[in-house]
Amino acid sequence: MTTAPGTTPDLSGVPDAELLRLDHQVCFSLHAASRAFGGFYRQALKGLGLTYSQYLVMLVLWEHGPQPVKGIGDRLQLDSGTLSPLLKRLEAAGLVSRERSREDERSVLIDLTDEGARLRERALSVPRGVLDATGLSLDEVLGLQDVLGRLTAALGEAADAT
Template sequence: MDAPDPATADLPLRLDQQLCFSLYSASLALNKVYRGLLGELGLTYPQYLVMLVLWERDGLTVSEIGERLFLDSATLTPLLKRLQAADLVSRRRAVEDERQVVVSLSEAGRALRERARTVPAGVLCAADCPAEELAATKRQLDRLRDRLLRR
């Protein structure tokens, strides 16, 4: 029996062979792009994600927002407090169940949507690849996420 080739024996443990590192470093690069684009809106990336959810459907509970973003309420609450302090959202206890907090857009939060329309085009420009390629990559990442969440 041949001994393992030392040149390839440690290949699975090389940083550049790790899927997690490719995803992580791509995420860092993407967040840097978003930081530049969102700075003009006065939003952080996580705040932008919350706003995207509320622009799709206003008046959601904290748990409904968390489900969409794969975040728990302990992570969301400080984010929502900062958005409320910036007068972009309001938070109130649900009438039917006071344990739930409903988050709604303020007038300023609704108006911010128009200014945010340039963000996706800015990301596409920064990626410097066809929109179809980004869409295909997104579909692959969504499938990977869904498979990992099923474990």
């Protein structure tokens, strides 16, 4: 079931039983890759004292500065029930501060502490370490990100349509 890159395979003649095989499941390939990334990031982030999810929050703050909780959640596709405990742990570690908005009491603004801002310097080597560990070229990684972005959008649209 291999096709040339950029082409859509014609699956009309492929028996359903063949499509049901585990090694033909894109979701399983993504799951296995995600687990491999998780294991790599656990080691790569150990020296920073961050979990992968905390690292993602820090990436948003390092890139965009102070953000409302909702903004971080939207960017990371996380709901507040998942995000709130993460932010509390980052605050307890002294990396972020949480402050209620003066304009809207329901909104909480998340900002980096001085220690959280300094952590960015120590994190600079993480992306290159990840790139090196993949064994892929930068162009291949960028192409993969493009394909995964399109896959995510298509699946989101399909889910919304059902």
